[in-house]
Amino acid sequence: MSGLEIGFGSLGVLLLLMLLRVPVGIALGLVAYGGIYLLLGPVAAWGILTAIPYDFTAHWTLSSVPMFLLMGYVCFHAQLTEGLFRVARAWLSWLPGGLAVASVGASAAFSAVTGSSVACAAAMGRIVVPEMLRANYDKGLATGVVAAAGTIGSMIPPSIILLIYGIFAEVPIGKLFVAGILPGLLSAFMFGLMIVIRVSRNPELAPTTSVRETLAEKLAAFRGTWPVIVLVIGVFGGLFGGVFTPTEAGAVGAGLAFLIAFAQRTLTRKTMGQAVLETLYSTSSIFIIAIGAALLTRLMALAGVADYLSDLVVQHEVGTIGLLIGISVVYLILGMFLDPIGIMLLTLPIFLPVVQHVGVDLIWFGILLAKYLEIALITPPVGLNVFVIKGMVGNLVSTATIYRGVMWFLVADLITLGLLIGFPAITLTLPSLMD
Amino acid sequence: AEGRFAAFLPPANPVVGQGAEPFIERVAKDTNGELTYKLFAGGALLGGKNMVEGLQTGVADIGQIVFGYFPAEFPYATLIADMAIYGSNAPAIAAAVSEFALLNCEGCLAEFKKLGLVHMGGTSTSPYVLMSRDKIETLDELKGKKVRTPGALWDRWVRAAGGTPVNISAGEIYEAMSRGQVDAVLNAFGAMKSHSLWDAAKHVTNLQLGTYRSWGIFTVSARHWEGLSPAHRRVLLDNAARGILQAALGYIATDDAARAEIGQHNVSVHEPSDGMRQQLAEFLKTDRPNIIENAKTKLNIAEPEPLMEKFVALVEKWEALYAPLGKDLDKMTELLMQEVFSKIDENTHGL
Amino acid sequence: MLGFFRWSTETCLRLSGVALLLMMVQINLDVLGRYLLNEPLPGTTEIVTAYLMVAIVFLPLARVEMADAHISVDLIAQFLPVGAQLRLQALACAAGAAFFGLLTGSSWQSAMAKYRIGEYVMGEFSVVVWPSRFFVPLGCGLMTALLLYKGWRLLIGDDALVRDASGPAEH
Numbered sequence: 009m010s011g012l013e014i015g016f017g018s019l020g021v022l023l024l025l026m027l028l029r030v031p032v033g034i035a036l037g038l039v040a041y042g043g044i045y046l047l048l049g050p051v052a053a054w055g056i057l058t059a060i061p062y063d064f065t066a067h068w069t070l071s072s073v074p075m076f077l078l079m080g081y082v083c084f085h086a087q088l089t090e091g092l093f094r095v096a097r098a099w100l101s102w103l104p105g106g107l108a109v110a111s112v113g114a115s116a117a118f119s120a121v122t123g124s125s126v127a128c129a130a131a132m133g134r135i136v137v138p139e140m141l142r143a144n145y146d147k148g149l150a151t152g153v154v155a156a157a158g159t160i161g162s163m164i165p166p167s168i169i170l171l172i173y174g175i176f177a178e179v180p181i182g183k184l185f186v187a188g189i190l191p192g193l194l195s196a197f198m199f200g201l202m203i204v205i206r207v208s209r210n211p212e213l214a215p216t217t218s219v220r221e222t223l224a225e226k227l228a229a230f231r232g233t234w235p236v237i238v239l240v241i242g243v244f245g246g247l248f249g250g251v252f253t254p255t256e257a258g259a260v261g262a263g264l265a266f267l268i269a270f271a272q273r274t275l276t277r278k279t280m281g282q283a284v285l286e287t288l289y290s291t292s293s294i295f296i297i298a299i300g301a302a303l304l305t306r307l308m309a310l311a312g313v314a315d316y317l318s319d320l321v322v323q324h325e326v327g328t329i330g331l332l333i334g335i336s337v338v339y340l341i342l343g344m345f346l347d348p349i350g351i352m353l354l355t356l357p358i359f360l361p362v363v364q365h366v367g368v369d370l371i372w373f374g375i376l377l378a379k380y381l382e383i384a385l386i387t388p389p390v391g392l393n394v395f396v397i398k399g400m401v402g403n404l405v406s407t408a409t410i411y412r413g414v415m416w417f418l419v420a421d422l423i424t425l426g427l428l429i430g431f432p433a434i435t436l437t438l439p440s441l442m443d
Numbered sequence: 444a445e446g447r448f449a450a451f452l453p454p455a456n457p458v459v460g461q462g463a464e465p466f467i468e469r470v471a472k473d474t475n476g477e478l479t480y481k482l483f484a485g486g487a488l489l490g491g492k493n494m495v496e497g498l499q500t501g502v503a504d505i506g507q508i509v510f511g512y513f514p515a516e517f518p519y520a521t522l523i524a525d526m527a528i529y530g531s532n533a534p535a536i537a538a539a540v541s542e543f544a545l546l547n548c549e550g551c552l553a554e555f556k557k558l559g560l561v562h563m564g565g566t567s568t569s570p571y572v573l574m575s576r577d578k579i580e581t582l583d584e585l586k587g588k589k590v591r592t593p594g595a596l597w598d599r600w601v602r603a604a605g606g607t608p609v610n611i612s613a614g615e616i617y618e619a620m621s622r623g624q625v626d627a628v629l630n631a632f633g634a635m636k637s638h639s640l641w642d643a644a645k646h647v648t649n650l651q652l653g654t655y656r657s658w659g660i661f662t663v664s665a666r667h668w669e670g671l672s673p674a675h676r677r678v679l680l681d682n683a684a685r686g687i688l689q690a691a692l693g694y695i696a697t698d699d700a701a702r703a704e705i706g707q708h709n710v711s712v713h714e715p716s717d718g719m720r721q722q723l724a725e726f727l728k729t730d731r732p733n734i735i736e737n738a739k740t741k742l743n744i745a746e747p748e749p750l751m752e753k754f755v756a757l758v759e760k761w762e763a764l765y766a767p768l769g770k771d772l773d774k775m776t777e778l779l780m781q782e783v784f785s786k787i788d789e790n791t792h793g794l
Numbered sequence: 795m796l797g798f799f800r801w802s803t804e805t806c807l808r809l810s811g812v813a814l815l816l817m818m819v820q821i822n823l824d825v826l827g828r829y830l831l832n833e834p835l836p837g838t839t840e841i842v843t844a845y846l847m848v849a850i851v852f853l854p855l856a857r858v859e860m861a862d863a864h865i866s867v868d869l870i871a872q873f874l875p876v877g878a879q880l881r882l883q884a885l886a887c888a889a890g891a892a893f894f895g896l897l898t899g900s901s902w903q904s905a906m907a908k909y910r911i912g913e914y915v916m917g918e919f920s921v922v923v924w925p926s927r928f929f930v931p932l933g934c935g936l937m938t939a940l941l942l943y944k945g946w947r948l949l950i951g952d953d954a955l956v957r958d959a960s961g962p963a964e965h
């Protein structure tokens with residue numbers, strides 16, 4: 009068998025295993041091992057299993073994932089964020105799907121303190137999903153919105169993906185970060201618009217709370233929000249004041265949440281135990297999938313699948329827009345199965361020289377890349393952000409339902425992507441002001 | 444079949460762009476296409492911390508190893524890492540570390556052999572300098588500053604100079620610098636451009652703090668090496684000699700490119716005060732017993748002193764040899780072949 | 795047997811719970827020390843990455859399996875009759891046992907190699923890290939044993955372990 013046959017064949021086997029309800033991480037890891045065994049033999053396949061899982065896990069920047077998860081779970085169990093949603097309800101209930109729109113806004117704001125989309129979804133998920141389910145929102149909408157909105161975490165600065173791209177492509181990181189702001193806000197706006205349109209046409213998705221509150225009541229709602237305000241000021245202030253890094257922000261947020269819960273007297277042994285337990289469940293189940301995806305990425309690299317797809321695009325003389333659309337398709341395909349950083353490392357050595365050759369601005373391309381990788385986090389069958397939410401809702405909502413809910417946001421993302429490709433000014437205006 | 448070359452750094456880095464890439468091209472040409480490698484850069488196959496396991500098991504055939512990540516595995520290379528402040532001429536140090544490990548240090552070759560790896564020489568970055576948010580010309584200005592360094596030796600220097608060494612991962616340097624979690628970083632000048640540090644670090648202190656030199660940028664898996672014909676091994680060795688120098692010159696070129704642009708980024712370069720220079724010279728003297736102590740107790744090297752002296756002598760030898768050559772890669776390679784790589788027997792090396 | 799798995803998975807979970815809280819405390823102390831006293835907590839990065847991350851990810855694996863909380867994509871399985879679903883679950887157990895069995899073996903071998911060589915990392919202070927390597931075969935080994943046991947029980951028609959499972963969202 010040729011490398012390509014093994015590579016594409018492995019993807020087929022992967023789909024089959026997942027349909028047979030083999031857990032995602034196990035299916036990914038087993039297929040990767042089998043494929044590398046066929047390609048390079050038993051010793052190297054064994055070697056990949058030795059080299060990747062420990063190295064992937066023992067990673068400093070990834071420590072923000074369990075820490076932001078812990079923060080979210082503590083906030084939820086100690087009821088720190090209930091006040092926030094009372095405000096959202098009071099002020100946004102006139103909007104169709106107000107709570108879902110509020111979730112998008114909260115995720116966009118939260119993106120400014122985390123560099124990782126998975127961490128963003130992790131922090132927000134436990135806070136907002138139960139509130140929407142309690143308000144009888146459609147399960148797919150309630151879960152899908154957080155999985156999708158979490159992806160803004162790697163567009164609005166700081167962003168791990170943009171950092172790695174900046175060093176890889178030697179593009180000024182400061183400009184990249186600034187370039188991500190408008191596309192990040194545009195993504196959030198499109199998500200919000202999608203919610204409003206969908207709910208207007210089908211109000212059953214998000215029943216409006218029939219409360220009509222006076223302005224005084226609306227203002228009074230803010231009183232219950234002090235725990236969140238303290239938390240947000242602490243995390244934002246510390247990050248921008250140079251006290252801690254985006255990676256450390258998760259641990260600081262979790263620590264602050266514990267302190268606030270303690271001060272509010274909502275911190276009991278039981279809530280604390282529950283928060284820790286759920287954090288461990290989520291962390292362990294998500295990392296096993298991420299490790300599996302990292303293993304599969306090595307198989308795709310060795311089998312030459314990424315090279316093959318990229319060559320298909322590069323060989324045809326299609327002009328800049330055609331090239332970018334072709335590249336988008338490649339990222340959509342790879343993004344179905346692999347982890348975002350793995351995809352970036354696989355494809356950049358091929359695509360960078362090509363886009364540079366046709367004169368594509370590398371800052372613009374970096375933002376498009378971030379968008380492709382954000383989309384990868386929510387496309388089936390392997391969408392890490394979907395699995396983050398799945399790990400939180402347990403048996404309440406099926407993975408298929410979350411994917412169904414995410415589909416609409418995927419459409420919104422594709423429109424956003426089209427706008428970013430069609431109107432480079434959205435990306436390039438802000439950074440050009442820096443010169 | 445096509446071999447696999449694993450690099451954990453991105454293609455823009457000199458050890459990949461000027462090291463691995465031209466090496467692969469030349470090897471293919473010199474063997475008439477019989478020996479070809481596919482490059483997996485930027486950690487697409489193996490990262491810095493699992494490179495040794497990956498090479499041992501044949502996941503990759505040739506790889507780039509930072510020995511500092513594996514002090515228990517590479518005690519002799521770690522000793523060299525501790526001697527990073529001697530000398531500043533990148534190609535000369537690349538030649539010196541290679542001659543030292545390949546011809547003058549049985550322990551070095553033994554540690555590779557034990558791990559199932561074959562050494563083909565090391566390289567060196569350009570000199571490390573201090574890049575900071577505020578001007579640092581004197582020891583007083585360095586006092587209390589939080590400094591991110593690339594290794595234990597420099598941490599000791601920061602401590603001795605009155606600063607605080609802080610641990611920030613390589614990927615977070617930019618963020619930490621721009622928001623002020625660190626006040627200064629130690630790196631080669633080129634990092635101003637490649638890591639966009641000049642957005643935040645507006646001051647550079649021209650204190651030459653040595654170079655990064657304890658890595659193998661063409662380390663071969665013994666599984667691969669054993670299957671090669673002696674003629675092919677010869678081709679790899681010859682091209683490694685050129686490659687380590689080309690990478691070292693690449694670092695200098697990267698520095699030059701960054702220096703040419705600092706004006707546009709309002710970066711000012713400062714000369715360190717005499718006090719600072721004296722402190723560095725003093726540190727080299729007082730740190731020597733630490734290195735020896737560490738070598739004996741942690742690294743289990745019974746007699747480090749003769750090795751250390753040999754290494755310093757080799758640095759001086761190559762700095763003298765290369766000083767008149769400017770940046771002439773061909774002449775440098777010729778000398779390195781003559782003095783070192785021609786003395787390696789492709790029929791026995793690493794076997 | 796079930797009693798052994800309940801006890802051992804719970805013990806591992808508690809250990810990783812301690813690791814999780816330690817991670818939070820240690821990073822906070824490091825941040826505070828660096829900011830207020832200009833003196834970070836030595837070894838934070840090394841301990842968090844090598845020990846705490848690895849413990850948090852690998853030690854809870856089997857407990858998560860007990861709770862049936864490993865993530866799978868339920869597209870067609872849910873429409874099958876109960877008997878077929880159980881047999882499908884036995885298949886998933888076999889696949890899982892194969893994968894985690896391989897991981898247990900390879901990580902054990904690697905842990906032993908790192909133990910023999912005395913793996914440590916160098917910062918301003920060096921930190922011995924080889925013990926953390928053993929978290930991987932410990933967590934994966936327990937997971938393998940549990941999956942083998944569960945698969946066998948399912949094949950002989952006993953779904954006690956499946957009924958025993960209670961995901962976090964149901965608490």
Ligand code: NA
Nearest residue numbers: 119122161166
């Ligand atoms: Na962000």
Ligand code: NA
Nearest residue numbers: 343344384390
């Ligand atoms: Na996906």
